[in-house]
Amino acid sequence: MNELLLVLPPLIFALGGVVLLMVDLAIPRERKSLTAGMAAVVSAAAALCAILQWGLAGSGFQGMISVDGVALALDALVGVIGVMTIGLSLRYNALRGILRGEFFVLMLFSLSGMALIGHAANLLTIFLAIELLSIPLYVLSGIARPRLDSEESAMKYFLLGAFASGFLVFGMALVYGATGQLSLTGIARTLITSTSVPLLVVGAALMLVGLGFKVAAAPFHMWTPDVYQGAPTTVTAFMSTATKAAGFVALLRVFGVALGDLANVWQPAFAALSALTMMIGNLGALTQINLKRMLAYSSIAHAGYLLMGLAAGGVSGVRGVVFYLPAYAAASLAAFAAMTAAHNGEEDQSISAYAGLSRTRPGWALVMAVAMLSLLGIPPTAGFVGKYMLFQSAIDVGLVPLAVIGVLTSVVSGYYYLRVIVTMYFEAPPEGVAVTKGNRLSLHWVTGAIAAAASIVLGILPAPLINAVTAGVTSIR
Amino acid sequence: MQMLILLPILLPLAGMLINAAFGARLGHRTVGAIATTAVAAAFALSVYFFAQVAGAPDHAVSGNFGPWINVAELEVPYGFRIDALSATMMLIITGIGGLIHLYSIGYMKGDPRTQRFFVYLNLFVASMLTLVMADNFLLLFVGWELVGLCSYLLIGFWFSNIKNAEAGRKAFVVNRIGDVAFVLGVLLIFATFGALGFKEVFEKAEHLKPESAGVLTVITLLLFGGATGKSAQLPLYVWLPDAMAGPTPVSALIHAATMVTAGIYMLIRSHVLLEHAPVAMQVIALVGAVTAFMAGFVALTQWDIKKVLAYSTVSQLGFMVAGVGLGALVGAQFHLLTHAFFKALLFLAAGSVIHGMEHLTLTTGRHDSDPQDMRNMGGLRAKMPITTATFIIGGLALAGIPPLAGFWSKDEILAAAARTSPAVLVLLGVTAAFTAFYVGRQIYLVFFGAPRSEAASHAAETAPTMTVPLIVLAALAVLGGLLNLPAGFPAEGWLGHWLESVIGKEPHAPLDLALAGFFVVLAVAAIAFAVSLYRRFVKATQADPLERLGALHGLSFNKWHLDGLYRAVLIKPFYAGASFLARIFDQGGIDGLVNGVGALTRELSVTLRELQTGFVRSYGLITLLGAVAVVAYFLFTLFNGIRP
């Protein structure tokens, strides 16, 4: 019984999903916001539980799972992201006619998979957790059917996701073959004595393909722009923040914990992938005229910055990653919140549709501007602190060229992030757009404002979070 | 005491927040009053701290407000420290800033976006104060980035003109290129010294082993790279002339008096590092001198009243940078100070002139001539007496005519150059002559002779909120030289003594009468020459008398043909094969290079996006390609002898 406490947050998500599935049957179609509210409560409870469990460490279920600071941090982060996504989906999903009970049930299942990744202590658990997070997401991307772009998005995500899963499993098989171990610590233990290192290395590389796909690292990023664009925006917001966090923790667990002693083989590859991802993400975003697609490329670029932390490794690199994940999530959620708020119902994704937003919706323009500045990394936003930590960790271990590429690509990113601000503040609104003085106090607005405020607060007062993250990272087991 | 040190930053910040939240309901006059009061109060506090610093045993007041970024080995506090150098900068920022706020009330009258203007202006003052009060490199960088952001927002302030928005974006991006160098410098400082606080870094730098001198040179050059962006030096100066698209008070405050001196401040602040990197010092001196010369040369033939001042600013910043490179830190800071006085004055007076020139348009609605083109002016001294007098004082101070402020500060830098580097002396000396010439040309074309357009003949003096700051600044431009008189004068070298606690004792020379006399004669001659040339310029459509110089005039007027040069030397060979790119570079110029790099990046972006075909199977193919590549890379590192 005690062992269940070790996986309490993911358990809450999963049980919440099961219960909600049944409760939802009793909720009439027009009252689905009730389902959303309950899902938010479940999500918040899981996050709260993770925070209350802070400091817990141990492993259980015959070494299948473990808990440490990073696991709890991920639980809390995805829980909060879950609550905020639900906050955004009420209005957006209702306008698009996808305010369905299953939406929230599937989200909770996906959240349980994400949370489980942090607790996984075995390749099998990691594999199952990744599938548990992915399969509901395939469905959520396509939930706006029969919209063609939503269907196309789901199909592309599904086919490529399953393809990448194949690589992941094959890689795991090879690693198992080389070490005879499935548990992460077991692999770490036998790494030194393994007689078939090449097999191990090929297995590790194939696992990197599968996990790199989840975090949208180049060259496994190809699905990202299309899927993000076509999926309902709330799902996109969820994917770009929560999935990325879970994916990076998976990379951390597989490569940091299990293959840590092999670091001098995989770290150069991580550095190369990081550089490639930063370049492709930022270049791709540069000439986008579609805001959602631009944010998708921006998400790829940020996977590159995060990979830099893993390539640098050590406490300082990993700490940078774990700090940057919530920083990025806050900014990204703020951006998507503003995006879904700016238009009613049928969203116009082109950047030019946001012209003059500072006059028609001043509050949302501010939220969007804060998000852009944080993504760009202008002090004193959270994005700056996070990027600084990542770049510093790279310099510290001598990855100077990588840090230079990072800084240079952030300069490039200035071009497209600022274009959004220019459009909102320096261009006249299109004809016939009503000016809204002040924002009605809606759930949507509160969510967006909180995300934007978090982007600034985490930049001005990052110390408590940095302390917590440091404690979490040093407790990795 | 601890908390009090934050007040100079918090006051403008509070002014900004009040105006941002309630400004719409307060009315433009109140908004302006609040903003100005906030900065004036910050000025009073700066004076208070100035006195505190003078009285403090270690000549500094500091406050630490807990950690900002604290990761075990990296502890960056919210630490502020006011020492002699910071206190001087604070007085400039809040003093001149306050005057410019006051001036802006009149200048922005009737503009529907006054509220936003003052919000940005207050934010700028707060950020600039953060920059000079920070006690570590990272917090300095916060201010550094925020002033850049404000500058960007204010350049593009009149966004209805798309060119303004473009200029703003260009300023931001070019500055970010400088920032890349600066960030890398900061990262390298931490990697080298394990600290970011000024005190720790400089102490460790003093005891650095000689074999690490190479690192110091790299760090110093990277920091200087940052300064070339913010302080508009070659090759990144391109943004500053364009930045004049913003409102004139902004040009005065941000792009002449304060923000552009941030690079100089940062270099002086890091003088300990500089002193251990003689090679970097030489580079800095040379870049400064060449920038001064080239920009001064371009200023000779410009027609736009603000463009002349813009290039002049670049040129004078070059003087300061050269001063830093020559080791004349006091001279550089002194020139920074006097330049802030007289260049702010010149810009505000120019703004007043433009306002006066627009008088006809405002009263009759007629709009027939460019109010910034000096060819359309002439004879304004009768219509705008205060503006004329103050402009002439500012101009003569800039030209280095004794006993005005500019003479003393420029002389110190020239004397330092005479002591150490003949090449720099020649470049700066010629620049001084250029300066006097374009000042004479500008003053004569604007205020003397007969009006050359209807707008000029109907110009009118501007309101007192605008003229009072002019008078105050003119007084400062006259008296500023007293702050650091050469040895042998009463109260000699006050600024040098004052800064001793920060930059150490610098030898203080008496006035070299021969050198000073030579340059004064040169300046007077250049002004006289300019006046004699432009006496005959009576019609707006007339050709510039300087055109008789032929190729040289073209060189100056077309800003060194850097367009063609860059295209021929750098761009054409580089992209010879890629003819499809050629059209992008037709815009040309250093601008062209900046735009060209941008265009190249965009081209890359478009190419990259063509790979994104939309076909799921081709995505899968690239995934497979990535898989094969990653496996190969893993095996490669493995077989390269690296075993776990």
Place this chain on the structure above:
Amino acid sequence: MQAEFIVFLAVALVAIGAAIGMALSRHALYAAMFLVLNFACVAVMYLLLNAPFLAVAQVTVYTGAIMVLFVFVIMLLGAEKLPAQETRPEMRWQRPLAIGLGAFLLLQVGLALALPGMRAAPEPIDASPLAIGMKLFTTYLFPFEVASVLLLAAMVGAVTLTRKD
């Protein structure tokens, strides 16, 4: 040894043949049948590898359930006839590149295997259904529970995607 090897070789060849047959088949149903054949061959391999219970599961789960579902969908959609390959000009490099990269990947895996060589196979251990069941409900209890959630999620997902509303 010899006999075992011959069986392996024969089954392996059939498996490869079936896989290639699926890859080239013009008809979706034939492709599905080739895949069933391939799965059956793999089941035989499981027997050779001392995994009798898995072999049974392979036949029941894969060929019995999964492939039936495939065939059902193929017939439901009337999608038996497959379109001609690669008519789009932008996809003309797809096939050669895919084959090249696939071959390269195989080469890499082969290289990794060939170098150190695996130890000679040891004595077989107890892989009876009982042993497997014991292990599944002790060591693998937690993953088992996760798998049940996964199946539930998939079920909800499938219904969500096809339900009329």
Place this chain on the structure above:
Amino acid sequence: MLETNYFVVLAGLLFAIGAVTALTRRNAIMMFMAIELMLNAANLALVAFARQWQQLDGQLFVFFVMTVAASEVAVGLALIVSIFKSRSSTDVDDLHSMKG
């Protein structure tokens, strides 16, 4: 006894054929079947390695891969059917409205 390598090479071969087939067939169902082949190849490798190490863990992993495959099939086929309803096509190349 048969060497483990034989089986793993066979698994690699099947995996590669599966991957290539997934990329060369335009029909979504075909692509999906090829991906099943890839998973199956991984299973074969797992079982071979399980025998190599004298463990049951590799075999048990295979059970879970089968479960995952079944879930993927359920969702994937539902998706294909759902898209077929709106487009009357299972050709993945028809899905390229989003690109760039």
